[in-house]
Amino acid sequence: MVNQELAKIFNEMAQFLEMDGVAFKPYAYQRAALSLETLNEDVGNIYRQGGIKALLEIPGVGKAIADHIEEYLKTGKIKHYEDYKKKLPLKIDELIKVEGMGPKKIKTLYQKLGIKNLKDLEKAAKAHKIAPLFGFGETTEKNILQGLEFLKRDKGRFLLGYIMPTVTDIFEKLKNLKEVDQISLAGSLRRKKETIGDADILVASKHPAKVMDFFVKLDGIEKIWGKGGTKASVRMREGFDVDLRVLPEKSYGSALQYFTGSKEHNIITRKIAIEKGLKLSEYGVFKGKKQIAGKTEEDVYKAIGLPFIEPELRENEGEIEAALRQAQGKLPGLPKLVGYNEIKGDLHCHSKPDEVKHSKNLENFIEELALSAIEIGYEYIGISDHTKFLKIDDGLNEEQLLKQHEAIKKINEKLKNENSKIRILHGCEANILNDGSIDIKDEVLEKLDYVIAGVHSSFKMSKQEMTQRLAVAMQNPNVDIISHPTGRLIGRREEYQMDFDKILEIAKKTGTILEINANPLRLDLNGFNIRRAKAQGIKMIINTDSHQKDQLTFMEYGVAQARRGWAEKGDITNTLSAEELLKSLKQK
Ligand code: DGT
Ligand code: CA
Ligand code: CA
DSSP states (O other): OHHHHHHHHHHHHHHHHHHTTOSSHHHHHHHHHHHHHTOSSOHHHHHHHHHHHHHHTSTTOOHHHHHHHHHHHHHSOOHHHHHHHHHSOOOHHHHTTSTTOOHHHHHHHHHHHOOOSHHHHHHHHHTTOSTTSTTTHHHHHHHHHHHHHHHHHTTTOEEHHHHHHHHHHHHHHHHTSTTOOEEEEEHHHHHTOSEESSEEEEEEOSOHHHHHHHHHTOTTEEEEEEEOSSEEEEEETTSOEEEEEEEOGGGHHHHHHHHHOOHHHHHHHHHHHHHTTOEEETTEEEETTEEEEOSSHHHHHHHTTOOOOOGGGTTTSSHHHHHHHHHTTOSSOOOOBOOTTOOOEEEEEOOOHHHHHTTSSHHHHHHHHHHHHHHHTOSEEEEEEEBTTOTTTTOBOHHHHHHHHHHHHHHHHHHHHTTOOOEEEEEEEEEBOTTSOBSSOHHHHTTSSOOEEEOOSOOOOOHHHHHHHHHHHHHSTTOOEESSTTOOBTTTBOOOOOOHHHHHHHHHHHTOEEEEEOOTTTOBSOHHHHHHHHHTTOOEEEEOOBSSGGGGGGHHHHHHHHHHTTOBGGGBGGGSOHHHHHHHHHTO
16 A cells, blocks of 8 residues: 555655754654555545545645645655655665664664664674764663664564555455455464464455455555465565465365464374374375265364364464363363454553644544544443653643543533533543653642553663562552553663562452554564463453554554463453443442
């Protein structure tokens, strides 16, 4: 989609502007980029249908950005951006991914050492050319080398939430094709891993050639790696590959089982088949030459004596043992995973705090958000803006929070009069300061429906200090939820150092809820930590941390992560009704 191309350009523009020390603008460009990345509708379509005016309706798109979008759609270029690229011919999107590298540092490294890309950077760091530069030093150089290692580990993988909109688009087009009888995602995409190597799609059809022809002609394909009778592989403009396989109906289920993986899971299922004197392959389950299953996945698992195993669990991390126990009537069996449609609300939504500050249009956005929540089918939606320590994000102070509180009360009354079923809850996402104290006074926190607290600064504390910092925050009786508890950004920033077992112990003791942040870049807690938390009986809540109403759809990624962490309905607080939720929040 052109959305992703523009997002990439705007992200880079933000970096360029920041290099030049331009105030405010970089943030605006970044916001626009994030908005485009997650927009489901093609920006080209929006523009064709409604012109500049329609572009201005997109969250985060102002006049200057709208003009840039128009210019790009008309000419394929944005002059302002091209000028920058000429002046600073850098692989900025690569360099910025290295933890600790900001735009200013990138510019200095280019001017002093001619560093243009990751390769140059690694060479310079290894030759100790960076440490002596003014403002850099030994630690920075070490951090850069570490950051580079971290990047390599995740190389060539894409964030699930980043490729999903494009894949969904392809999926829908294929699904509508009359020759397509059945269709499913497969591979890591179906298992909902947080990063994806390539996208796999499976189709059952009696006319594979027609499906293939249609597939390789889809919009947005940059290169066709290969196209055979039943398999094709293409590179999308966004940089990731899509593999399509077409099968006859009689082996669709076994192919789906095979191509869903994981490889590790498949190795064991095949072994189990062999132990039963059967053969399991992508073509079916066979007894001698006779196919005994293959049409559906359920049949395949049944034929080898197992109950159906949800794709999110198929990592050979104990799911087969659990399935075997279940088959023998023993406990514990497979978990009954929390369902994608069991979520009743979202408590981590940012509004437009700058509007709170200037007392204008405050209600509009919150009402819009409430309407989106109704459309999703939620019972409640929680507004939780940043608080005062975070100046860059227009963090609210005590007085402004109280003002917002009154405004939300009014909106709730209005909604009630209109017989609306939605209820707006009011919280905040306060900052956990270095000593574990919260940047908002307790008497104000007490007035809110709930309080989320998170670490947004000083990430590089020692393990002991960070554990203590979080412990103090959780012991505050007003703090209900810890947002993005480990602070990792996938492929960009490691978790901060802390004793997670200790954190779980204190969460349990204090009744503090841990967040499963659904933002595709965070997914924090991740599956592994969710499973650890669940084992300790810790309650969790899946929140989107949305900064615009489009991002409410991130919920799906959060639920997927919860499922990968074996979470059941009872583990997840926002499967409760509004009444039950408020009651459980009061218990702390
Ligand atoms: P990715 O693409 O790296 O995120 O991960 P996957 O799991 O999507 O892997 P991919 O695309 O290479 O292959 C899709 C599925 O096909 C994989 O999950 C399991 C199956 N598969 C592929 N190659 C093999 C293999 O050599 N042995 C077995 N048992 N299964 C395989
Ligand atoms: Ca794959
Ligand atoms: Ca593949």
